[in-house]
Amino acid sequence: MEKLCFKLGLKDNVTGPVGKIQKKLDGLAGHARKSFTQIGVGAAGMWGAGQGLDAMLSPARDLNKALAEVGSLDVDSVALGKLNRAALGFSIDYGVAADAVAASAYDIQSSISGLTGNELASFTKASNALAKATKADAATITDYTGTMFGIFKAQANEMGKATWVEQLAGKTATAVQMFKTTGSQMSAAFTAIGANATSAGIDMAEQMAVMGSLQATMSGSEAGTKYKSFLSGIGGAQEKLGLDFTDANGNMLGMMDILTKLKGKFGDTLDVAEGDELKKAFGSDEAVSLIKLLMSDTDSLSESIAKLGNVDGMSKAEQMAKGMVDPFDRLSAGGRALTTVLGQALLPAINPIVDAFANGSATMLGWSQEFPNLTRWVGYGAVVLIGFTGILGAAAAASGMMSIATLGLSTIFGPLGRAVAWSKGIWVAYSGSQWLANFALWGFPGTWIIAAIVGVVAAVGALIYWWDDLAAAFTDAGWSEALYAAFDFVKLFTPIGLLFTFFDEGFEGVFKSILGWFDSLGGAVHWVLEKMNLLPGVDISMGDDATPSTSPSLEVPRTAAVPAGGVQQKIINAQSNSQSRTQSIGKVVITTEGKQDAQTIREQLLMAGA
Known part of the structure; x- marks a missing residue:
């Protein structure tokens, strides 16, 4: 009997050549990775330095841009300095950006000419506090402030613009709180009525109380329209109704006095015939509608007029605004304000350097136009540099793909190699067991027989x-x-x-x-x-x-x-x-x-x- 031998082998004819290619690609990819790493580290350092400098200077640059825009309206440097300090202080108190506060001053200065000294800063601060208190945007309230200044300009000049704007802010905030309206609705109401009530001698408190009471059942613009119709028909109505609605000087009486005379003639309520008579007297349904609404609760109207008349300053607006401030917003705004101050101190020294670089760019632009051939060869060099960079990147990518392919082959041949090793081990174990079985077999007496x-x-x-x-x-x-x-x-x-x-x-x-x-x-x-x-x-x-x-x-x-x-x-x-x-x-x-x-x-x- 001859011995039967079984041998299992697996020869890998793929991994060897692939390994050689992989080795060369790895060498090139290694240089590429090293170069890209150096470039990346350098670029990251430059980018980080640039970002750090930009983060430090950006708030100051934004605020300086806003101040520069306001300065373009012929505002002197003294007023700009006070506006700068007012904007920084307001940002910390109310948790808003200082540059946004300063930017609102541009609209104020545009609508209200002749503001000097502290007036521009006071108008800006009061308008932004009112916007915060009435949940309106700064642009809306800024426009409202300009409109109100145009309506009550005589009163503003008489008591002082800064004082007047503070009272405007306080009264508007109180009216919003009393009549459950908003700053935007009050602005729409006064925009609709214009200067008609003021021309008739009606003060700001009464106008706000009347239009605020009307906004319980209508919008601000509709309230202003009805009030305007009433004022337009008051002169003809007193003749038709046989009632006197003006004083000895020819000024119109207050709303409470007019309503009292109408109630004396028609009673506390109006029927259909009385409504038609009033319509003929005032000439419009809007005026009759206003009279009917206000006559139903003259006591509340009287209290509102008195309360708004007693408002002095903008404390109410500040109280309402601060009640809606988030402490974290204040903290963030405070940090930004400090960074702004630091940046404003550094910018005078940095700006000349930046200007020099900008001037250098202009010079290089002139050279490129003067020497087009040189510009073209510089462009060729840039293209070659980018091309080499792309080649190195492609080599790195190819190395990665080869690594993935090698990993795939290893995944395939690895289990096969282990299977071969296991089969060899199994065969050796089988051979050993066969020898043991033979030995045990010949040791058995029956085998010899x-x-x-x-x-x-x-x-x-x-x-x-x-x-x-x-x-x-x-x-x-x-x-x-x-x-x-x-x-x-x-x-x-x-x-x-x-x-x-x-x-x-x-x-x-x-x-x-x-x-x-x-x-x-x-x-x-x-x-x-x-x-x-x-x-x-x-x-x-x-x-x-x-x-x-x-x-x-x-x-x-x-x-x-x-x-x-x-x-x-x-x-x-x-x-x-x-x-x-x-x-x-x-x-x-x-x-x-x-x-x-x-x-x-x-x-x-x-x-x-x-």
């Missing part, structure tokens, strides 16, 4: 194959020598020979008994041959004891059939020969009596060959 049987079968087969040589050996050397030669063959060429190696003495005794039996068998065979010679025509030679006969006989003198070394050496010699097999049988003498035919001669030759 089976092997002995197989050996006997093999020996019988060998005897059959080499029977001629054994027969010759039996003839020349006798039965005992031939059996001893067979015994040597069995010991060397059959598995049972292992038993003879370990138990030679015991089995040799057994075989001696067997050989004795074969001797007896030889005697029996000799007796049978003698009896066969008694048959007519039969004469078989039996060595020295055989009796000559005139019958046909076959004499085959032979040389020694068993060479030195016995049957074992004979078999070895036979195996070492080529496929052709020769044997010398010596001299063949055939004695005949009578006439012999071809068939008889062929039979005698066959017997001689046997």
